[in-house]
Amino acid sequence: MRRLSGFLSIVGAVALTSGLTAASAQTPAGTTADARAVAGAKAYMQSKGLTSLKLNMMMPSIFTAGSTVEMANFEKETGIGVNYFEVGILQIQAKAMSEAVAKSGSFDFWIGDPISLPDLAEAGLAKPIDDLVARGKADLDDIVPGFQEQARYKGKTYGLVADGDNFILAIRKDLIDAPGERQKFKAKYGWEPGCPDTYEQWYQLAEFFTRDPKGAGVPEVYGAMGYRARSWGWRWWLQQFYAKGGMPFDDNLKPLIAGKEGLESLRDYIALTKFMPKDILGWATPQAYPFYAGGNAFSIMTYPSIAIAAEHPERSKIVGKNRYCLVPGYVVGGKLVRRSLQGYGNIFYVSSYAKHPEAAYWLAQYLTSKEVSARLVSGPNSVYDPYRRSHLTDARVIKARTKEMVETHLKNAQVMAPMILIQGAVEYNDVLDQNIQEALLGKITAEDALKNTAAAWEKITNQIGRKQQIEGWKAIKPAFPTKNVPD
């Protein structure tokens, strides 16, 4: 009898264990991705015999304020909380790279940009999550095409996109509608002022609306703003270059940037800078957003979260005075070509050395689900930008951002091009950035800046291995838009 009960308890234990394993390998119950993420997380906790768990997360400091409430909600439901450590947004890559060497498991997951993905995937830090995505049925179909693709590398999914960071142009409609301004503008430039179709038109708007009544060189209103600072400025040029019809490489990874498209777009990029604040070379988001929201500029090309700053009831002086525009373009071969760049674009990555990779994935799926992402995007301190079709109709998102902004932003996404997402991306982009800055400062000519970049790119390609780089480039090419302008 004792033997029989012993045998039965062993059978029972085996059955329970295999049942739990099977349960954790199945798609968790739930009709929505966030419900499935919660169910998956609970099943994971049960299978590990845990009641509470703290995941370690690395995140850019700028994202903390907008993220913690939803992380706390997930912890309430599942017992899985987050110890996050903040890192400057531009230092994420280096920190992650050091973990790729140390393999310490010091963090389970992190928020990073797509540029770092190729290197971190090759270094073995970013963990492919295709199996978890399939199991959790993360609702990727709702994501506007082009965003999630940037979390893929050589055919594998490495992350869940959390942020639609393609650029948008905001202009001041109150200044255009001021008495007599439209007529004066039309008389001077021959077209009705409004959202510019081309970079030339944006230049004309910037020139006209720069207000410097004292003539002291310190305008009351600057005509344009964009990013020109080290580590940021190159993204704004790349967008312009793409619109000109340029591509960084040919199929053999020979650089193409030093051609006509590169040179003309760089000259235009430099020329527009004269309508920007004089210390724009030192500015990024923390300086640019309050400056624009303070009513000090006519236009700004930036991330979509500008709407949070510009429409903020307490912090902005220009609430309701903005118009959100499609990104301008160039006329190429008689047709207008607009290109928007995914200029940062946060992605949740899971570490290969995570102590609890599955738990980290469930939290990422929860935060990027339709419902929770809408709450994140519409939060008062959020810098997460809309990236789902459902954000278009979500009342909370529209209230925080304005309907015009969300619609325009997601239209821009139809012509969104990726950054240079191949191995060594950070180095390719850094060299480009450095040379563009030197040209902006007048230290070298635009032509030399592009020639220097092309030469340096060749060295990088040869050092990493051309064959491998060609493969990487082929894999990213389908992510480039085929439409000239959005529908």
Add this chain to the structure above:
Amino acid sequence: MTAAGAPGAGGLRRWLERERVFKWLPFVPVQGLFALLLLPNFLLLVYLSLLSWRITRGAWWNAAFTGLDSFQRALEDSRFLWALARTFAFAAVAVPLELLLVFGLAMLCRRSFRGRRIYTSVFLLPMMIVPAVVGYDLSMLLIDQGPFNQLLSLFAGRTVTVRWLSEYTPAQLAVIGADVWQWTALTFLVFTAGLAGLPEEPIRAARVMGASRWQIFWHIELPLLKPVIAIAVILRSMEALKMFDYPMLLTQAGPGNATETVAVYLWRVGWEFARVSDAAAMSLILLVAVAMYILVAIRVLRRERRRLTEEGAV
């Protein structure tokens, strides 16, 4: 002696008591720990510099041995050479500037006056602030319409707009200024210690013979302070050559590469570009350059000590 020829207990004691041996004994634990902690890392660094390892290419022990290729690449990398030159130039401006400031401050604080201790403490405060905080605070103070330009405008009686963070030379001055502001305190500390240790006799004798304050300083105190100056220069140069926080926080090492120091570039090459072998080779080149500089400084220091000893001043 035992049969095997090893010294017995008494022999060992006698050997340890020899002055030549005994004077080194206190250093053994420290040097042993030092070797234990640093030597393996250093040897690994040397080994990595001889490979062609990128973090994206698997484990370092599988990387191909390419001899001196990384060194050749480093010496052909104009950005590295410029960063090296720029860093030495920053140190060459910052350190003498700190010395000049410290001369004034140390002489001031040498005199006895009310509140001297408070002033001394205040002068030392910057050194106790984390460099990252200094960099961040200065990035706010130095913006175009920020407090620093407003202060300059007040003195100039007109609007002064120096683009500290977005133009080439002002950005370099801002980085040097940050270093001077923070680390003058350390030099000040070394100097006050040096001044306090000056022998009284020659100074008193000069005073009796009617020498002026300036003559005493120039002919007696300054020569006696030379070893202290040399130590301050060595310490501060070593720190200045590692400058990382200020350029990163103030300008991201820009505009262009205006403030890219060798420490910033090494960090980029190693951790952003994943070229660890290249970074290892560059850091060894930097080590040689710094070691040569320090050797020269130590030689100068020794010569001064010898001279002062011969003159009977110390």
